[in-house]
Amino acid sequence: MAPAIHLRTAVALAGRFPALSGVDLSADSGEVVAVLGPNGAGKTSLLRTCAGLLAVTSGEAVVLGHDLRVDCSEVRRHVGLLGHAAPLYDELTAAENVRFAVRAAGCSSARAEPALERLGLVGRLRRTTVGRLSAGQRRRVALAVLVARAPALWLLDEPHAGLDAGARRLLGELVAEAAAGGATVLLSSHEPEVVEPLADQVMVMAGGRVAEWRRGGRRALRSIGTGVGTGVTDVA
Amino acid sequence: MWRDALLVAGKDLRIELRSRVALWQVLPFAVLALVLFAFALGPSPVAMRRAAPGLFWLAVLFSTVLATQRSFAVEAGEGTRDGLRLSGLDPAGIFLGKAAAVFVQLAALELVLWAGVTLLFGVRIHATWLAVIACLLATVGLSSAGVVYGALSAGLRVRETLLPLLVLPILAPVLLAGSRAWSAAIDGAVSSGVGWLRILAPFAVAYLAVGVALYGPLQEAG
């Protein structure tokens, strides 16, 4: 099967700046990739490129079967991106935001409820306008959007930043569930010890390309067949 | 496309209902503009009555710039802009939805301004239907052209200064035809008024079509 993400010496520009200077990456569906590296290494740009938001100017880039050098808009409807700034409307409540996103993606708004509950957005939180929520709570709403939309490719840009321990545990579960459901997950972070256990592949970026590659804890677990306790069912 | 348009329009109007920016900022600005125009003209009732249609449409024009700026300010957070592009919404649907939301707000604003020119300038309109049709056609044109240019300048750092420069010359025919049609409505000169509707209608149709056709590339370029 063709990989969900196939990048080969991909160069992508953010404005006139080569944010990616030749990245190689191959990830199958059901895989979790942790993206590490210092600030400015190109982590966010890698995620945005996979979302079809940055133009790939050279190299190969095929995401979910769409060649990004030909058309980078088709891939967008199948991608869920959680960036530093959550894509939410401040004046709408958590529930309204999730319902809007779900209906925009062409799904039934019935999918919003379970997602809101899964993220613990019930009662008052559900009815508060997002502008009045804390950063961590906003992150939860944005995650609820992802859960409800269930895209084929999850792009999480430093999702752990600013989350408390409980939310981090929940995030780990969501990532594992998404991957078990056949989605591909890219997860950027500054904290190797947090994301490596969740990931099949770990790539360390520097200067807009891959400086180091290693296996993550999830693959090790899967290969020994002890996915128990992390909620991971082996899909390989 | 229509479903997406409804969804976006509903979302924009709901945001406006919550934030009340159009109600508490754009509308007072438009009324204030009327009052300032009156100061500039001097206290002669005759001069005011003659100038009233033009002033009404000038106020509407400036409010269009503000309303479209606001329409894209709610998408201004980097996250939301990407969100709209990643949402899976049809670009033509986004355009129609945003234009519809701006249309509703401008139409409400025109009602208030209408009352304003009646009270402040002592204007009596003889052919009311003519004035209403002129308002409807002009507002379709204003909101669609406004949204097209709003999208064009949305992502730019210089949008506040660039948008008026780009959009006001485009809207000039609406100002011209709208105020002439209103003059005709005030005088009861129906035939010349209907003639001006023939400028407003193609303008509205042209910019609706342009928006539906070009919003996709526009969104990419913003």
Added chain:
Amino acid sequence: MSPALRRGIGVAALVSTAATVWLGLWVTPPSTQQGNLVRLVYLHPAIAWDALYVAFGLSAVCSLLYLWRRTRSLFWDRLAAASVEVGVVFNALTLVTGSIWGRPTWGVWWTWDARLTSTALLLVLFLGYLALRRVPAEPEVRARRCAVAALVAFVDVPIVHFSVNWWQTLHQNATVLNADLSPRIHGSMAWTLLLSFVALTLAFVWMVTVRYRIEVMRDQVGEEELEVSLAERWAEAELTGAPPVPAPGPSPEAEVSPAVPAGERAGSGR
């Protein structure tokens, strides 16, 4: 376009313009009604033709060709930009020469004549396009943005024209330019008028080609800068201590290997 051809056009423009000046100022007779003022007829209509039809038409066609996928190329974008920029100069000159003619003839520098008004509106539309071009962006993004703006503005042109025309006729102001700049023309005057169109169109084309070349060179500078920043980006990766070629993958006993072996990936960039 080859430099020789461009130079040829430049020389032709210069020679024909000089000939127009000579014919217009010395050979042709002054008019009986307008005296020497009639000599503006050798300048104003030709400039207006280039500004209003050639420049704006060219930029609209180029923008359309850029937006159409099958003909998309930065060539069209640069050509559109060049023709608008030269068009703005010609458009301004149209207004200035019209004004110079209007002052002695009508006693005013400006009148709300239909043509004057729509020409002035066009100038502002053009200026908006140029302002948009100055907003920094990648060439492709800017090209798309400007092509859309040019087309959207182009849609407005006939509407502006009709509305202003009608506005004018309803108010019966003095029409300045409609009839009087084309007095009965014959003999040497007709030839000079014709030559002026050729000369100024050549000048327009020459300026557009030069302007196009500047645009190409600008983009080249941009590309060279990109090369430099790409190299810097590579150096950045090496500075952080990480080797460009990672240690050969994980241990071979692991059951699934990634689709592209790690050693191959990072090394293949150069």
